[in-house]
Amino acid sequence: MRLLKLIPDNTNIGFVRLRKWAFGLTALLTIAAAVLVGMRGLNLGVDFEGGVMIEARFAAPPGVDTVRGYVDRLHVGAADVATFGGDDVLSIRLPMPPEKDEGATNRLINKVEAALKAQFPSVTFNRAETVSAKVSGELIQSGLLAVFLAVFGIAVFSWLRYEWQFGVSTFVAIFHDVLVTLGFFALFRLQFDLNIVAAVLTIIGYSINDKIVIDDRIRENMRKYRQMDMRTLIDLSVNETLPRTVMTSLTILLALGALLAFGGPVLRGFTAAMMLGVVVGTYSSIYVSSSLLITLGLKPQLTDPKKKSGPADSAERIG
């Protein structure tokens, strides 16, 4: 049986040679994403902004403006109506009602639901959420802290495990991955909620996974070929691990593709973020983080073969 080989044997692409272009593109993407997030802002969900959210499913697409018109007529504050996953599912966001008693939000939700039911008898209500400003503030804080801790913790891990250059290059690449993902959300005004924070954290873990596999191979080759030029060595390492990089990214994209197509509207934003993250992360692993090691001045001499500092070193026996 002929087996599928995505990357032919002895592939040798000069990734390092392309690094000036790659760095330029990366810088451009990162700046564009930062500007997008800064100018357009993120479409924060009720989790992070507080307020009331009602998700309604209609028999046929009712039109966002029509529904906004009906809600505005109730005089319950500025309604933010948007499609959610598909044209027939709308999310209606409202500010907290002025009354402070415990039933106030429920009366608001009932009022809106009754008004919509009168116009669209077949409408069903999927979800209703109320998040106070206090909780949403905490969720933002813990979300940001989680992302920061993840990037920082993992960069420290690569620094302790290898040379500092690996830590820095991983950090830069991850920073790029996260910003580009956020830029994507700002560009398409996709709702940014708690699920997306989970997606971003997974992208971070995932992208670093990719980089560690390549970094690991660079380290291994640095011991094996002590006289080799650093550029050749990094190209060799990236090319050697290329079949694995492509294969794994494709399997994950296959799994995520299934989730995107069949996983329902609630997970759609989450899945889209992940797919983008996998693509961006793979790009930054191949083109950015490994080539950056040269710019950062990593030299084969830095590695002392006699220094036994952990399981990675004691596992070395080839060469």
Added chain:
Amino acid sequence: MLDFPRWKVISIWLLLLAGVALAIPSLMPAGVVRMLHLDGMSRISLGLDLQGGSHLLLEADTADLAKQNLQKMEETIRTEMRRGDTKIDIGDISTADGRLSFFVRNVNQLDAAMEKARAQTQPAGYTGQRDWNVAVVDSTRIVMTPTQAGLATSVDYAMKGATEVVRNRIDATGTKEPTIVREGQTRILVEVPGFQDPAGLKALIGKTAKLEFKMVDMNADPSLVQAGKAPPGDEILQFAREPNEPANSPPRNLAVSRRAILSGDDLSDAKLDKDQNGDPAVSLKFNASGGHKFARATQENSGKLFAMILDNKVLSAPRIDEPILGGNAIIHGSFTTESATQLAIALKSGKLPVNLKFIEERTVGPQLGADSIRAGVIASVIASVAVIIFMFVTYGRFGFYANLAVVMNIFVILAVMALLNSTLTLPGIAGFVLTIGTAVDANVLINERIREERRRGRGIVQSVELGYKEASRTIFEANTVHAISGLIMLAMGSGPIRGFATVLLIGICTSVFTAVTFTRMLTAGWIKRHRPTEIHI
């Protein structure tokens, strides 16, 4: 490396079998599980987002609790200073700035007063602190300041009580499988699956239900009362609003004695009843001491009014026509059957020791939950099939072994989740799908390495051995990194993030076993049995 002793092979298979057996109850509908008498086995429960229901987060009003503590201490000091052989003469007690402060008129009694005040404080915390600091200021004034440790202790105590009260109230409605847990210091999380009426639930559990009977001050000047000025020893309370009363009508005030003749603690039962007009009402039954107190108060105050007060609002102020000796009373008010039932449940379960506010509320309809489960299952199956085909086409026999490992991994993850009584949420399903994708990464790493070693001209056994050995190090590192982000999500995240991280973390641990150990055993067994001269990889 390829040497697998028989006992190892047997124990690996036994472990996997156990995984499959433990996972099966979670995969069957609840009805089938009951039919087969497997109820005793732990199953994975579904999150609210998958089965529909209400999620409520309540927070204690600690400022209110501090105020309550202050009032209680004021009352205690007042009575304690009067008690005993030598009464201590003190001036008015001020409660400004959250502290108690009072004059001791006779300087010679200062030490005795200090001693009495100190005796009212309790140890708090683990550092030998007390709940109040007592100090003398200007040689005549005693100042009592609540300590942080004291407040923390009272918050903790009140929250334990509040959690219990909330549980009792929800249980009284007959709701199935509610989750009521304390979160952090000052919060209670309530999750009620299948419940579609959050408003009713909130009215029930959010009510403090502090019931008091107090005498109405018949001599108070009505104009002063309406202006909100209380005569000494009295307090001004407002009547509860009638449902048909316009929202902007001025509040009606009533002057009542500060001392309660009866409180909710004196109740033994409360239930829904009807008053003489046939309107819904709540009938109360007092315990022995409560009945006695009520009898005495009604005997002494015949012809006067007393107020029935709920959460500091006057419900009604009836006239005492004759002594009430039976230990029963009935509360009228403008109740509906529903609100009277809620009040009866709330009164019977006792008052909340601290006011609770709702700070987060999420309700998921059953339709969305069912849709999400279906979508999640379909996506998982398609993702698995796609990955399985892809792996087989790429790595042949080795891909097949990896696929077996993926399937086993799904069962083992389910088994571990069932054993840990984890809850599966929609992000959890996403975590599942992602785990399927990442678990094969381990096999991709191994198989690519074997391919590479073969290309370098190594023998079959040596290539396989090196493939596993070299890839294992990378897999370990990759898994560590994944675990770091998973642990951070678990520690920092809330709700959906945690559901996702749980599955991810379990998947990382189990996949080491299935994707590395299990496939190595299969590969080693095949090589030993067939001694292949060439491998297709």
